[in-house]
Amino acid sequence: MTKLITEGCIDGWVQHNDMCYFLSHDKATWYEALAVCSSVYGTLAEPSSVDVQNFLVSQIPRNTSFPQKHFQYWIGISDVFKESRWMFISTQQSVSTTFWYPGEPNNNIPSTLDNTDEDCVLFNWDGKGSWNDFSCTSRYLFTCQKEDADVNVIG
Numbered sequence: 051m052t053k054l055i056t057e058g059c060i061d062g063w064v065q066h067n068d069m070c071y072f073l074s075h076d077k078a079t080w081y082e083a084l085a086v087c088s089s090v091y092g093t094l095a096e097p098s099s100v101d102v103q104n105f106l107v108s109q110i111p112r113n114t115s116f117p118q119k120h121f122q123y124w125i126g127i128s129d130v131f132k133e134s135r136w137m138f139i140s141t142q143q144s145v146s147t148t149f150w151y152p153g154e155p156n157n158n159i160p161s162t163l164d165n166t167d168e169d170c171v172l173f174n175w176d177g178k179g180s181w182n183d184f185s186c187t188s189r190y191l192f193t194c195q196k197e198d199a200d201v202n203v204i205g
């Protein structure tokens with residue numbers, strides 16, 4: 051049996067260290083976004099360090115139509131399992147390095163129809179990468195990550 055290891059990222063994904071990242075052009079709920087990322091054997095992006103956080107900030111396109119409005123993206127951090135316990139969704143490890151916008155996370159409960167609280171994290175709340183907890187059923191852009199090496203077994 052031959053093992054063929056292909057390094058690098060597939061088209062449309064950007065490499066950083068040993069990971070590939072994808073920024074969506076379509077909006078989805080946090081749950082839908084997680085399903086999309088999982089469907090390509092990845093997960094929602096997890097800025098687990100200053101390095102990854104800064105890389106993701108560098109990848110966000112400018113909103114040329116509405117320069118005052120920043121593009122915001124779902125990332126793979128949630129407190130959906132236990133309120134105020136923020137964890138990376140792929141590993142369920144607690145998040146230690148955080149980049150919350152001042153006053154966040156506030157678990158704000160909007161007076162919308164579904165009346166959910168805020169259990170999912172939006173990246174780039176302020177145009178500088180800050181995080182804000184938000185209602186998981188809101189529709190936003192999202193960013194996925196996956197490991198850069200695809201292993202294809204031939205034989």
Ligand SMILES: [Ca+2]
Binds near residue numbers: 133170
């Ligand atoms: Ca919450």
Ligand SMILES: [Ca+2]
Binds near residue numbers: 168
């Ligand atoms: Ca919030």
